[in-house]
Amino acid sequence: MVDNNISQTVKNLEAAFAGESMANRKYLFFARRCRELGAHEVAEVFEETAAQETEHALAHLELLYPADTLSVEKMLAMAIEGETHEYTEMYPAFRHTALEEKAHAAVAEIDEQIEESKMHAERFTATLKIAEKRFAALTRIEERHANRYRNTLAKFSAQESDS
Ligand SMILES: [Fe+2]
Ligand SMILES: [Fe+2]
Numbered sequence: 001m002v003d004n005n006i007s008q009t010v011k012n013l014e015a016a017f018a019g020e021s022m023a024n025r026k027y028l029f030f031a032r033r034c035r036e037l038g039a040h041e042v043a044e045v046f047e048e049t050a051a052q053e054t055e056h057a058l059a060h061l062e063l064l065y066p067a068d069t070l071s072v073e074k075m076l077a078m079a080i081e082g083e084t085h086e087y088t089e090m091y092p093a094f095r096h097t098a099l100e101e102k103a104h105a106a107v108a109e110i111d112e113q114i115e116e117s118k119m120h121a122e123r124f125t126a127t128l129k130i131a132e133k134r135f136a137a138l139t140r141i142e143e144r145h146a147n148r149y150r151n152t153l154a155k156f157s158a159q160e161s162d163s
Contacts, residue, residue, distance in 0.1 A: 013060050020057035024050045073135070076128040083121035087114045 031046035091114045098106040 010064065013064050017057055017060035017064065020053050020060065024053040024057060027053065072131050073128060076124050076131060079124045080121050080128065083117045083124065087117035087121065091117065 027046040027050035031043040031050065034040070034043035034046060091110050095107055095110045095114070098104075098110060
């Protein structure tokens with residue numbers, strides 16, 4: 001969400017969304033590790049709580065992205081923007097720091113993420129193109145239907161006035 005008059009509540013909802021989303025992934029990660037350690041009951045507690053964190057995150061998204069503001073094209077455009085930011089700005093900067101700090105494992109992992117983000121951006125871009133084409137075709141079909149309806153209506157009212 002980019003808005004110059006961004007309210008503090010919007011910022012808070014974004015931070016809360018980030019926190020709940022991270023809790024979800026972290027608990028699933030912990031659950032996996034618990035299962036490896038044989039602590040299956042603890043894993044279950046993490047998994048069930050993780051599912052609730054997903055609902056908490058989604059509740060914040062409902063407010064941040066009201067349904068009537070989202071079109072298919074807009075969602076794809078936002079996804080492309082996010083992925084592009086990751087592989088063109090965020091990860092390259094992080095990679096630079098990791099190199100400076102000789103964090104070799106992080107450099108290797110970041111390189112993989114750069115490739116993944118790039119692939120995600122490309123896939124979303126290709127999907128957007130298809131969606132736009134489909135939307136244009138649908139608009140043409142709807143126009144044709146509307147015209148046919150208008151013509152029929154015109155004929156009908158002409159007949160009505162004849163009789
Ligand atoms: Fe929560
Ligand atoms: Fe991604």
